[in-house]
Amino acid sequence: MDAMDAQQVTADTRRFRIFRYKRGDEGGKHFDEFVVPVGPRTTLLEALLWIQLHRDRSLALRHSCLHASCGTCGLLANGREALACVTPVSDLGDEITVEPLANIPVLTDLVSDMGAFYARLPDRHPFLRASEFLPDADSPEGLSEYVRFEDCLECGLCLSACPVASTSRDYVGPGALTAAHRLLEDRRGADEQALLDWAAGPNGAWRCHAAYECTEVCPAGADPAGRIMAIRGELLRRRNGSER
Amino acid sequence: MSGTGVTELPGARERAAPGPVLHKGIGPAPSGWLDPRGRSLGGRAFALNRVTGLALVLYLYLHLGVLSILLFGASAWDDLLGVATSTAFLGLDVVLLFGLLFHGLNGIRVGLVGSGVAPDRQRVLFWAGAAVGGVVLAYGAFHVFGAG
Numbered sequence: 001m002d003a004m005d006a007q008q009v010t011a012d013t014r015r016f017r018i019f020r021y022k023r024g025d026e027g028g029k030h031f032d033e034f035v036v037p038v039g040p041r042t043t044l045l046e047a048l049l050w051i052q053l054h055r056d057r058s059l060a061l062r063h064s065c066l067h068a069s070c071g072t073c074g075l076l077a078n079g080r081e082a083l084a085c086v087t088p089v090s091d092l093g094d095e096i097t098v099e100p101l102a103n104i105p106v107l108t109d110l111v112s113d114m115g116a117f118y119a120r121l122p123d124r125h126p127f128l129r130a131s132e133f134l135p136d137a138d139s140p141e142g143l144s145e146y147v148r149f150e151d152c153l154e155c156g157l158c159l160s161a162c163p164v165a166s167t168s169r170d171y172v173g174p175g176a177l178t179a180a181h182r183l184l185e186d187r188r189g190a191d192e193q194a195l196l197d198w199a200a201g202p203n204g205a206w207r208c209h210a211a212y213e214c215t216e217v218c219p220a221g222a223d224p225a226g227r228i229m230a231i232r233g234e235l236l237r238r239r240n241g242s243e244r
Numbered sequence: 245m246s247g248t249g250v251t252e253l254p255g256a257r258e259r260a261a262p263g264p265v266l267h268k269g270i271g272p273a274p275s276g277w278l279d280p281r282g283r284s285l286g287g288r289a290f291a292l293n294r295v296t297g298l299a300l301v302l303y304l305y306l307h308l309g310v311l312s313i314l315l316f317g318a319s320a321w322d323d324l325l326g327v328a329t330s331t332a333f334l335g336l337d338v339v340l341l342f343g344l345l346f347h348g349l350n351g352i353r354v355g356l357v358g359s360g361v362a363p364d365r366q367r368v369l370f371w372a373g374a375a376v377g378g379v380v381l382a383y384g385a386f387h388v389f390g391a392g
Binding site for chain 1: 276277279281282283284286287289290291293353354357358359360363364366
């Protein structure tokens with residue numbers, strides 16, 4: 001702890017408790033504390049990078065685009081899922097606890113193994129494509145209410161927030177089910193029945209307990225819980241013989 | 245590298261080992277669903293639903309155990325009733341009623357939301373259930389203590 005860390009937290013500083021873990025050191029999980037100077041617009045990512053630059057070069061974290069497009073910097077801020085690049089420190093109080101995402105294996109410090117998240121996606125998960133609104137087309141009435149799964153960042157915040165995923169590692173989770181629903185909506189080349197069979201499996205859509213935490217934390221407004229409910233509706237319609 | 249006989253980099257095995265799966269902080273893994281930090285209404289309802297569910301299962305076995313006191317005769321049963329009608333015990337009856345109401349009404353809410361009847365009405369349904377449950381709980385508590 002240096003001279004600055006020993007100072008009281010003032011209006012221009014925040015105390016950070018950062019989760020630390022290095023692979024292979026299972027007993028070494030702990031929190032390190034840092035006092036960080038902040039401004040009115042300082043983001044959580046900027047504060048973490050300040051720690052990395054000025055206090056501890058060994059702090060590992062992920063980031064890329066800096067504007068909530070890539071979904072790389074997802075973590076827990078005071079227990080709540082957030083993208084660090086667009087989370088103002090001023091919203092988080094004087095003492096801020098930062099942890100890696102829950103329900104996803106930790107690689108080191110704040111870095112999660114997103115491979116474990118992607119592995120949950122349906123086998124024939126396609127690359128997400130860009131929105132396809134033609135510039136000279138008329139926007140459909142009520143367009144502002146449309147939710148397009150192209151908005152999904154695949155950041156994993158939904159899986160981290162899901163309480164059911166906390167109770168079962170086998171549950172595929174809201175992100176994967178949202179990807180499946182995206183395919184069902186698009187219907188171009190997707191094997192609908194295979195997707196629905198996958199979603200109807202014992203660790204699929206019916207495991208959801210409608211807590212809606214995924215939708216609450218989704219930074220892109222992709223509404224994963226709504227997608228899960230839509231899949232259930234489709235499953236029920238097919239079971240009742242009223243396929244749309 | 246093959247010419248030197250080195251087949252893997254130092255620390256490669258440690259790095260390849262799977263890391264821990266955290267469940268909201270350092271603690272026993274199953275505690276994640278119970279951690280209230282950052283959770284919204286649905287997450288807290290899920291946690292309370294689980295707690296009340298586990299408590300009701302525990303109560304079922306406790307209830308069967310208590311009923312077995314009948315095997316020890318009428319006087320033993322009368323002694324139990326003396327305890328069961330105390331104010332503290334009646335308070336536990338109200339707690340039990342709360343558990344039953346919350347678990348049942350929340351279960352109806354989850355069923356309505358999850359079966360597609362009202363998929364986008366989970367908050368409204370929660371507060372509607374809370375209102376109904378609150379009235380029934382107050383009515384039940386009045387009668388429980390009134391009977392005492």
